[in-house]
Amino acid sequence: DSVKAKLSEWFTTGLxxxxxxxxxxxxxxxxxxxxSKYFYVWLDAPVGYLASLKHxxxxxxxSYQYDDYFSKDTTTRLIHFIGKDxxxxxxxxxxxxxxxxxLKKPDGIYVNGFLxxxxxxxxxxRGTMIKARTYLNHIxxxxxxxxxxxxxxxxxxxFDLNTDDFINKVNSDLVGKWINIASRCAKFINNNxxxxxxxxxxxxxxxxxxxEQSDVIAEMYENREFGQAMRVIMTLAxxxxxxxxxxxxxxxxxxxx
Numbered sequence: 001d002s003v004k005a006k007l008s009e010w011f012t013t014g015l016x017x018x019x020x021x022x023x024x025x026x027x028x029x030x031x032x033x034x035x036s037k038y039f040y041v042w043l044d045a046p047v048g049y050l051a052s053l054k055h056x057x058x059x060x061x062x063s064y065q066y067d068d069y070f071s072k073d074t075t076t077r078l079i080h081f082i083g084k085d086x087x088x089x090x091x092x093x094x095x096x097x098x099x100x101x102x103l104k105k106p107d108g109i110y111v112n113g114f115l116x117x118x119x120x121x122x123x124x125x126r127g128t129m130i131k132a133r134t135y136l137n138h139i140x141x142x143x144x145x146x147x148x149x150x151x152x153x154x155x156x157x158x159f160d161l162n163t164d165d166f167i168n169k170v171n172s173d174l175v176g177k178w179i180n181i182a183s184r185c186a187k188f189i190n191n192n193x194x195x196x197x198x199x200x201x202x203x204x205x206x207x208x209x210x211x212e213q214s215d216v217i218a219e220m221y222e223n224r225e226f227g228q229a230m231r232v233i234m235t236l237a238x239x240x241x242x243x244x245x246x247x248x249x250x251x252x253x254x255x256x257x
Contacts, residue, residue: 021039079110083113119160188249210239
């Protein structure tokens with residue numbers, strides 16, 4: 001809603017001509033036929049979306065077709081995920097460029113806030129930045145994906161990577177709940193049932209409850225309420241662990257009756 005309000009404000013005050021050139025010194029592409037003139041970076045930078053996709057589609061043994069994504073009549077949904085500092089360029093200028101070029105405009109523009117680290121703006125000089133490669137060399141990327149998803153929603157508020165909170169969230173949610181289910185079940189099923197599951201369901205009402213939540217979770221994903229989706233999933237993980245605690249299959253298998 002805040003993004004829509006800002007767009008409405010721009011339209012209310014009236015749009016003006018857009019200056020797409022910059023004088024040197026400037027880092028960018030020179031304008032052909034002009035002296036010391038360069039294209040403004042936000043004119044040519046989004047064209048990289050088209051160029052990178054075209055490059056991918058032109059690779060050998062590739063089934064992707066460029067026109068399936070950006071042609072005017074394509075049925076493919078085109079969604080932009082951007083930071084809140086570049087709304088102006090992606091919501092006004094870029095759609096206008098696509099319209100003028102006869103290409104598909106975005107079906108949606110999803111805006112995120114900024115990422116901070118331990119409450120601080122990321123800065124290499126201050127040592128408050130974590131390189132992606134450094135992280136990947138040591139920690140499973142799925143952990144970070146979950147942590148970000150737990151914090152993200154459809155708003156544009158900033159979100160923080162707090163390292164202590166990250167450790168606690170991974171240990172409590174992913175290890176203590178999600179992975180715990182597999183850890184408790186896999187070895188037990190393998191040792192006692194040769195990795196074969198039962199043909200009958202002991203608690204069909206529980207299974208029904210879980211299945212009914214799938215549509216709820218899918219809708220949350222579509223609405224970009226990722227944090228809500230993660231909380232629902234972890235609630236289901238809690239219920240699964242509670243069910244195991246209540247049923248105690250490791251004791252039931254010893255009961256010959």
